[in-house]
Amino acid sequence: MSTGNYRISKAELVELQNKRLRNLIRYVYEGSHFFRRRLNSAGISPDDIRSREDLKKVPFTTKTDLRDNYPLGMISVDRSRLVRLHASSGTTGNPIVVAYTQKDIENWAEMNARCLEITGVTSQDVVQVAYGYGLFTGGLGLHYGAERLGTKVIPASTGNTKRQLKLMKDLGTTVIACTPSYGLFLAESAKEEGINPKRDLKLRVGIFGAEPWSETTRRLLEEKLVESANDIYGMSELNGPGVAMECMMKDGLHVWEDHYIVEIIDPNTGEVLEPGEKGEMVVTTLTKEGMPLLRYRTRDITILDDDVCGCGLSHARIKRITGRTDDMLKIRGICVFPSQVEEILTSMDGVSPHYQLVVDREGSMDKLMVRVEVAEDFKSDRLTDLVALQRRLEEELKDTLSIYAVVELVEPKKIPRSEGKAQRIVDMRKI
């Protein structure tokens, strides 16, 4: 097996997108009660949408729409054609259910295979998938991609870190797919097991996603675990992982534009922004059959880069996700993203990249505290150095976030480690 031809020109891509968009609008209009009502109430007939430029007339679809139409109110095909159902964790109220036809699963596999391929992964690689297998789409998505590319796949799933390391060592894993925080955890645990990943393991590529991470985390991962740490993007509503992937140039993530149309909007006004402007990513799925989505608000904050990449691919790139509108903490009216804090912490000696943001309310005033672990090899015997480190962190945070945050230095390993998505925020405000 191998990937299809996705190395096509910009002009071919645009033409393909417009053709698929016209088909999609007709498809959902005929297949989905939800979208027919939506388009009708906006006064749009399928013939009004001829190209990408017309898309801005179409109303947004939101996470709330998916919740309100639980479980399968959003599908556009007859239920008999569905072959797979995944569900997201519903922390409040109903989860979100996503539905796939056989063709959807095939496209999903194809896109994940491309994601691996553009980082240099070949059929000769051994890919250990340490994303969760199950209702979460991460594990199965990468699994299908790796299989499609013809690699050897180890479906390790999450957890049991000792076993993960043993498998890597004994089976010669060359590609690890997991969250970046788990990647750091693996590197730490390896040390405790007496394994030096750089010497004892053969990890060439890391496929890191499912949570925002920073350039400094990349440096750490490349220094301690893998030769090349690459960012992958996706979400269950858009099939799962494999919507976009960083190529070897590591200058943004290629969105598979033959399958998705990406727009960046101002999250407050809904207005479409120009390439280069930062805003919320909105995605239209062009090829999904089971549960296509029109202008889905991802809540992820990024920038679109439409220039042809140094790697030769014409698929547009999104910048590394800088935050999620849901992860965004509003403190005294100012937006704070955990990634901003991470960028500062990881650039400083004496502290580790493990941190937690604690928000509390004192009277009517929100207070932000950043708890950060002192590095195990902190270099000083002087209390004044620690106090200076704390002050410097507080100053850097103030400069970047525009609000004052108290820094609390804690002992190594005091911040809870997660084997899935990192719990970076503790919000103790009672509103």
Add this chain to the structure above:
Amino acid sequence: MTKQFSVFLENSPGRLAKLLDVLGRSRIKVLAMEIAEAGNYGIVRMIVDDDEKALKVLRKANMAVNQTNVIIIDLEKITPAVNALGGVGVNIDYAYTMDSRKVVLKVNKEVEALNALSDSGLQVYTNKD
């Protein structure tokens, strides 16, 4: 030269007990100790009888720890010692007593300090003495 261990600890009940427990379990004796605190954290400085073992068990317990060279002298010779050090421009960053007869000094210039003490006929001890 003697190695001093500096351990970062949160300033909360039970943390020092945890540190001493880690050392005690490996039969490592604490010969001298001092705590410097700043609000919710502090640094515990100490001299132990087995440096190599102490470093190993502290690292294994995931403690933030580092080692610094210090000088141990007789407490009753403290006056001539500080005169000798001051005379050659050596600053004492901090000091604390050890088993009531000795004193541990952290200085900014080790070599100059050792030379000055030796020139004045003052004895320097290690954690093995």
